[in-house]
Amino acid sequence: MIIFLVSMLVIVVLLLAEIPVAFSFGVGALLFTFATGNNISFLVTHGFNTASGFALLALPLFILGGLIMAEGGISARLLDFVNSFVGRIRGGLGAVTVLTCALFGAISGSSSAAIAAIGQIMIPRMIKEGYPEGHATALVACSSVLALLIPPSIPMIIFSITGGLSVGAAFLSTIIPGILLTLVYCALNFWFLRKDMSIKVEPPLPFVDAARGIAKAGYNAGFALLMPVIILGAIYSGIATPTEAAAIAVIYAIPVSLMIYKGLTIRTLGTVTIRAVVMTGSIMAVLFFLFIMSRAMILEQVPKQLAEVLLGISDNKYLILLVINLLLLLIGMIVDDISGAVLAAIIFLPIVEALGIHPIHFAAVVGVNLGLGNVSPPCAPMLYMAGGVAKLPLNKYIVPTLKLLCLGHLPMVAIVTFIPELSLFLPRLLMGIE
Amino acid sequence: MKTKNLEGASLSAQDDLLDKTNMSIKRIAKIFDILLQISMIFTGLGLAVLIFAQVIMRYVLESPFAGTEEAAILLALWTYFLGMGYATKERVHIHGGIVNLIVSDPFKIQLIRFVGSIICSITACIFGYYACKYGFFVIEKGRMSLYLHWPKGLWSAGMIFGFVLMAGYFILQIVTDFNAMLDAKKQSKLISPSLKKDC
Amino acid sequence: AGGDQFIFSQSYNAEHIFHHTSQKFLENLSAENSSYKPDYHLGGDLGDWTSQFEQTMMGVIPMVITYGASEFDERLDLTWLGYVVDDWKSARKVYGPGGPMLAVYNQIFADMDLIALGTIPTGFGSITIRKGVDKVPTSFPEDAKGIKMRVIPSPLAIERFNNWGFSAVPMPYSELYTALQLGTVDGRGFGPAVEIWQMRDVLKAYILTRDYFEHGFWLVNKDWWEGLPADERQKMQIAANETLDWAWQEAEAIDNGFLEKLRDYGIEVIELSDEDRAKAKAILYAKEWPYMEKKVGKDTMKMMREIAGIN
Ligand code: NA
Ligand code: NA
Numbered sequence: 001m002i003i004f005l006v007s008m009l010v011i012v013v014l015l016l017a018e019i020p021v022a023f024s025f026g027v028g029a030l031l032f033t034f035a036t037g038n039n040i041s042f043l044v045t046h047g048f049n050t051a052s053g054f055a056l057l058a059l060p061l062f063i064l065g066g067l068i069m070a071e072g073g074i075s076a077r078l079l080d081f082v083n084s085f086v087g088r089i090r091g092g093l094g095a096v097t098v099l100t101c102a103l104f105g106a107i108s109g110s111s112s113a114a115i116a117a118i119g120q121i122m123i124p125r126m127i128k129e130g131y132p133e134g135h136a137t138a139l140v141a142c143s144s145v146l147a148l149l150i151p152p153s154i155p156m157i158i159f160s161i162t163g164g165l166s167v168g169a170a171f172l173s174t175i176i177p178g179i180l181l182t183l184v185y186c187a188l189n190f191w192f193l194r195k196d197m198s199i200k201v202e203p204p205l206p207f208v209d210a211a212r213g214i215a216k217a218g219y220n221a222g223f224a225l226l227m228p229v230i231i232l233g234a235i236y237s238g239i240a241t242p243t244e245a246a247a248i249a250v251i252y253a254i255p256v257s258l259m260i261y262k263g264l265t266i267r268t269l270g271t272v273t274i275r276a277v278v279m280t281g282s283i284m285a286v287l288f289f290l291f292i293m294s295r296a297m298i299l300e301q302v303p304k305q306l307a308e309v310l311l312g313i314s315d316n317k318y319l320i321l322l323v324i325n326l327l328l329l330l331i332g333m334i335v336d337d338i339s340g341a342v343l344a345a346i347i348f349l350p351i352v353e354a355l356g357i358h359p360i361h362f363a364a365v366v367g368v369n370l371g372l373g374n375v376s377p378p379c380a381p382m383l384y385m386a387g388g389v390a391k392l393p394l395n396k397y398i399v400p401t402l403k404l405l406c407l408g409h410l411p412m413v414a415i416v417t418f419i420p421e422l423s424l425f426l427p428r429l430l431m432g433i434e
Numbered sequence: 435m436k437t438k439n440l441e442g443a444s445l446s447a448q449d450d451l452l453d454k455t456n457m458s459i460k461r462i463a464k465i466f467d468i469l470l471q472i473s474m475i476f477t478g479l480g481l482a483v484l485i486f487a488q489v490i491m492r493y494v495l496e497s498p499f500a501g502t503e504e505a506a507i508l509l510a511l512w513t514y515f516l517g518m519g520y521a522t523k524e525r526v527h528i529h530g531g532i533v534n535l536i537v538s539d540p541f542k543i544q545l546i547r548f549v550g551s552i553i554c555s556i557t558a559c560i561f562g563y564y565a566c567k568y569g570f571f572v573i574e575k576g577r578m579s580l581y582l583h584w585p586k587g588l589w590s591a592g593m594i595f596g597f598v599l600m601a602g603y604f605i606l607q608i609v610t611d612f613n614a615m616l617d618a619k620k621q622s623k624l625i626s627p628s629l630k631k632d633c
Numbered sequence: 634a635g636g637d638q639f640i641f642s643q644s645y646n647a648e649h650i651f652h653h654t655s656q657k658f659l660e661n662l663s664a665e666n667s668s669y670k671p672d673y674h675l676g677g678d679l680g681d682w683t684s685q686f687e688q689t690m691m692g693v694i695p696m697v698i699t700y701g702a703s704e705f706d707e708r709l710d711l712t713w714l715g716y717v718v719d720d721w722k723s724a725r726k727v728y729g730p731g732g733p734m735l736a737v738y739n740q741i742f743a744d745m746d747l748i749a750l751g752t753i754p755t756g757f758g759s760i761t762i763r764k765g766v767d768k769v770p771t772s773f774p775e776d777a778k779g780i781k782m783r784v785i786p787s788p789l790a791i792e793r794f795n796n797w798g799f800s801a802v803p804m805p806y807s808e809l810y811t812a813l814q815l816g817t818v819d820g821r822g823f824g825p826a827v828e829i830w831q832m833r834d835v836l837k838a839y840i841l842t843r844d845y846f847e848h849g850f851w852l853v854n855k856d857w858w859e860g861l862p863a864d865e866r867q868k869m870q871i872a873a874n875e876t877l878d879w880a881w882q883e884a885e886a887i888d889n890g891f892l893e894k895l896r897d898y899g900i901e902v903i904e905l906s907d908e909d910r911a912k913a914k915a916i917l918y919a920k921e922w923p924y925m926e927k928k929v930g931k932d933t934m935k936m937m938r939e940i941a942g943i944n
Contacts, residue, residue, distance in 0.1 A: 016530070016532050020554065027557050030557065042691065043561075048593050054503070054805035057481075168834035239493075241811065241817050250482035273478040276478055277517040279521075280517045282517065286528055288514075288518075350647075394530040431834065500788070500803045503803060580786065
């Protein structure tokens with residue numbers, strides 16, 4: 001346990017000293033593995049095996065698709081169209097960002113893909129419209145977690161299968177918390193920006209002119225608007241998996257950008273691809289070393305030991321729930337969300353079931369906590385990823401992030417934990433679970 | 435292309451040594467860089483094309499060719515690791531940090547960066563060593579992929595190459611950061627000699 | 634990892650026979666007064682079954698219960714070979730303790746620095762169709778045309794479902810649930826009852842083709858095993874043998890339990906008619922078996938034919 005704490009401290013110090021996140025995790029994993037006397041050679045094998053997984057393929061494709069859309073002029077037209085609705089509202093574009101993350105969550109099960117696909121489109125646009133850059137980045141980072149709450153969600157599938165629960169019921173359990181969190185983030189966005197005069201807000205227009213503006217933007221965005229239709233359509237008609245839909249999006253975006261909107265040339269397509277590959281690389285580096293660190297910790301049963309220490313404190317049901325929340329948050333900090341889901345299912349699920357807590361309710365608790373772990377510093381891969389996409393240093397977006405987390409996500413964790421009806425309502429209604 | 439930083443830095447360090455060998459080293463570096471860029475374009479776009487083709491094949495050909503999955507992972511791995519290597523070259527690895535908030539002396543900032551580069555180099559070398567070890571284990575066992583019957587070494591070679599790139603660029607970065615640190619020291623001496631005591 | 638602790642792992646959850654078997658082994662080993670304490674990992678926290686297989690080859694995990702990963706040696710596709718046995722009794726005789734297959738497998742494992750202490754039965758694997766698909770294929774190849782079936786990532790699996798007339802779609806497990814829910818695939822093959830139960834809410838029918846007998850391996854890393862003190866190794870062997878006997882006794886009841894749960898849940902469980910079953914078998918014997926022969930050689934397949942009672 002001391003070795004664990006020292007390793008965590010080293011990681012935090014390295015992170016603060018601006019060592020790349022990936023290598024901070026790498027040093028921590030090396031130190032921990034070496035000090036616990038384990039064989040270091042398996043770490044790389046594990047990282048490689050996980051990186052070879054199919055689930056990650058969506059990441060490079062969504063990044064490439066997002067960048068081509070951004071450079072090729074598709075995103076701009078799409079956002080012009082959106083702005084023709086919300087451009088007259090202060091903070092409107094921020095709310096759209098949150099809603100887009102939620103919508104994207106409905107097609108993808110991973111937060112990193114959400115940041116890749118949406119962050120690089122929305123963050124520059126918000127900054128262009130005068131949003132504080134820190135706020136724009138924090139909003140994307142925090143909302144990316146919605147991909148885990150709104151089904152499908154890979155960590156939720158893993159949690160349910162490992163815990164022997166119905167995947168469908170677990171999916172349903174996080175929908176209401178997910179929608180609530182979406183609304184809370186929208187509201188917080190409006191509230192934070194209510195007095196921000198640097199944001200461009202167009203003057204109100206009579207209805208007819210506004211409608212004309214919308215129609216014009218819609219006409220201009222014709223091919224761009226087909227893009228989400230194609231992606232969502234391909235997935236929900238069962239033609240393609242989300243990963244495949246991302247590839248379809250790339251293949252659609254290339255000719256539209258080259259020939260119709262002419263935002264790209266063959267030469268700049270190459271440059272954009274290189275940028276996408278480099279961005280993929282920088283994100284994968286974080287994930288690669290996070291997988292490695294996560295494995296080193298699990299091999300030494302660190303999460304289990306943490307649980308044993310903290311759960312010994314009391315036998316009050318609510319206190320234990322509170323402690324489990326804290327533990328899930330801690331685990332979310334040190335392992336990736338897939339491993340976190342497995343650990344929650346094998347360590348905590350038996351405990352909470354013995355306490356008489358409904359397993360599907362617990363699924364929702366796990367969902368909101370793992371999401372929070374992904375964006376709560378110090379080990380916050382999704383947060384740094386958003387910063388990487390926005391090309392901002394941490395000090396520029398840490399305060400807005402903490403504000404969003406403390407006023408949005410953290411209360412949601414408490415609400416989900418202590419109001420079981422919130423997560424059980426839909427599974428009961430639609431699946432008839434007890 | 436955003437390769438100017440590093441080239442600029444190495445230029446200033448070497449501009450008095452413009453002899454023939456240096457020119458050819460530069461030319462080789464340039465060619466290497468172009469090759470890297472072409473590879474990244476190939477793997478990145480190739481991945482999208484391949485997965486797209488898979489969807490088409492599933493509907494047109496009735497019985498799809500299973501090898502596409504393997505090839506997709508192969509391209510993806512090379513994409514990831516080429517990207518990691520190049521991200522090192524361009525210094526765009528994702529990082530947190532508050533150095534700029536608490537330290538204002540440019541020399542100290544450069545010192546921290548210099549130490550950081552050393553730490554990263556060592557880490558990349560250690561993991562690179564184990565990546566090679568694993569890669570050669572796979573190659574030695576003569577493993578073949580299931581569907582394409584290509585040597586599995588092709589897959590792990592992506593990781594080896596990526597770590598070699600990362601380690602190499604981090605080591606170059608040590609040199610750059612060391613020079614930058616010396617420059618910063620000269621400058622802070624010029625501005626206020628009293629700062630010298632702090633170091 | 635201090636003293637005489639060693640990692641013992643399996644990647645399935647607490648409902649799975651692999652877990653029950655592991656628990657039994659922990660009991661039996663401590664009853665033998667072994668000084669070795671297994672540090673037991675379940676649920677895939679050390680990676681999926683393929684990854685755990687590889688980690689055992691490399692010695693990171695000294696002892697594991699997992700399936701034979703044909704990506705490391707395609708001869709391991711032998712475990713998935715179709716219609717070798719028809720019922721639990723003959724399955725035990727062929728694959729179980731004292732049966733002929735363990736030696737065949739150990740020959741393959743010898744090249745991978747692995748030793749199989751035994752096999753753990755999961756049960757017969759069959760096909761399933763998702764909700765929202767009208768067709769319930771029972772007669773191959775007529776009923777199979779145009780049905781997209783997810784198969785495990787193995788050439789033999791693709792071979793089988795294409796031979797039966799399906800459109801075989803190899804797909805990673807992580808995408809399977811969503812694919813079944815949204816209809817990217819119409820069903821899946823290679824499903825023992827326990828895995829059908831895991832994805833019950835998107836499935837409609839479970840068609841008992843019983844095309845193969847699913848069994849995992851109890852593997853140890855060769856160097857680790859041979860490096861154990863002789864008396865400790867013997868204690869482990871005894872505990873393992875007792876556990877294997879137990880597993881082969883309990884497995885059928887556990888498997889049937891899941892089948893019962895599926896029926897209660899409302900999934901149609903359909904038996905093949907004798908005629909359809911004979912047709913399904915004939916196709917595999919005519920196409921899949923010669924295909925397998927190319928990988929494992931004539932001798933092994935001759936033995937398999939004798940076991941299956943075909944010429
Ligand atoms: Na989602
Ligand atoms: Na965190």
